[in-house]
Amino acid sequence: xxxxxxxxxxxxxxxxxxxxxxxxxxxAAYNAGAYAVIKxxxxxxxxxxxxxxxxxxKLEQSFxxxxxxxxxxxxxxxxxxxxxxxxGTPYLWGGNGTxxxxxxxxxxxx
Numbered sequence: 147x148x149x150x151x152x153x154x155x156x157x158x159x160x161x162x163x164x165x166x167x168x169x170x171x172x173x174a175a176y177n178a179g180a181y182a183v184i185k186x187x188x189x190x191x192x193x194x195x196x197x198x199x200x201x202x203x204k205l206e207q208s209f210x211x212x213x214x215x216x217x218x219x220x221x222x223x224x225x226x227x228x229x230x231x232x233x234g235t236p237y238l239w240g241g242n243g244t245x246x247x248x249x250x251x252x253x254x255x256x
Contacts, residue, residue: 164188173199229256 158172160180166188182190238250
């Protein structure tokens with residue numbers, strides 16, 4: 147992921163002066179090459195590139211953070227409650243909370 151981000155930033159620097167939306171231009175440069183974006187003054191008229199930019203922008207919305215609070219499921223809420231009750235319990239490497247271990251855990255045993 148860091149390599150892809152670095153590459154995208156480099157592409158964005160190549161097309162930063164092209165008219166239009168900077169993110170669209172970076173995506174178009176990724177798909178069609180920076181020269182095509184510069185040559186056409188923005189997203190080039192290639193169907194493949196226009197579809198690529200449109201698809202990625204739609205997918206972007208599906209990954210956007212939801213607004214407002216999302217309550218946990220009952221199972222998740224129960225796990226959170228259990229873990230909160232154990233706050234302050236001394237750590238025991240390999241512990242899984244048995245009475246013989248004094249109810250102590252390690253991170254994976256909890």
